[in-house]
Amino acid sequence: MSWFDIGPVEALPMRGARRVRTPKGCIAVFRTAEDEVFATAARCPHKGGPLDEGIVHGRKVTCPLHSWVFDLATGEALGEEGRVATYPARIEKGRVLIDLSQLVMRGTA
Numbered sequence: 557m558s559w560f561d562i563g564p565v566e567a568l569p570m571r572g573a574r575r576v577r578t579p580k581g582c583i584a585v586f587r588t589a590e591d592e593v594f595a596t597a598a599r600c601p602h603k604g605g606p607l608d609e610g611i612v613h614g615r616k617v618t619c620p621l622h623s624w625v626f627d628l629a630t631g632e633a634l635g636e637e638g639r640v641a642t643y644p645a646r647i648e649k650g651r652v653l654i655d656l657s658q659l660v661m662r663g664t665a
Contacts, residue, residue, distance in 0.1 A: 557644065557655045557657050558655060558656045558657040559653040559654070559655055559656075560578055560579070560653065560654050560655075560656045561651050561652070561653055562576050562578075562585060562651075562652050562653070562654055563651065563652060564650055564651060564652070565587065565591070565593065565647050565650055565651065565652050566650075567652075568585060568586075568587035568593065568652065569587065570587055570588075570589060570591075571587070571588065571589050571612045571613070572586070572587060572612055573585060573586040573587070573607070573608040573609075573610065573612060573617070574608055575598055575606070575608040576595075576654070578654070578656055578659065579656070580656055580659040581598075581659060582598040583595050583596065583597065583598055583643060583654065583659065584596050584597070584598045584606075584607040584608040584617075585608075585645065585652060585654065586608075586612055586617060586628055587612075588612060588614065588615060588628070589614075591647070592615070593645045593646065593647055593652050594615070594628035594629065594642065594645055595642065595643040595644070595645040595654045596617075596626070596628065596631060596640045596641060596642050596643070597631075597640045597641040597642075599640075600619040600621065600622075600624055600626075600640065601633075601638045601639070601640055602619065602621075602622055602624050602633075602636070602638060603619075603621050603622055604621075605619040605620055605621030605622065605624075606620065607619060607626070607640065612628075615627065615628050615629055616628060616634065624636050624638070626639070626640050628642070629642070630642065641658075641659075643655055643656065643658055643659060644658075
């Protein structure tokens with residue numbers, strides 16, 4: 557695994573997200589009310605909505621453009637056909653670490 561430190565967990569809002577630029581492209585990193593962290597592709601596969609601007613509820617995020625709901629753990633769209641890529645994330649010593657080994661090099665949009 558290729559763990560990338562994105563900063564302190566406190567930098568992520570509770571029940572919120574941030575877009576993070578990595579050496580391999582942008583991802584969305586989420587923090588739940590239970591203090592879990594998840595990482596997904598930054599864009600919704602439906603219409604390209606910015607998932608980091610979506611509403612985090614439980615272990616799900618709702619896309620701000622067309623209200624598609626994604627399971628943050630699996631990336632599966634709930635009630636729709638589709639999914640968003642997910643990446644391993646963890647909190648270690650108060651820092652958020654993301655595994656970038658599965659992230660394919662692409663633009664930073």
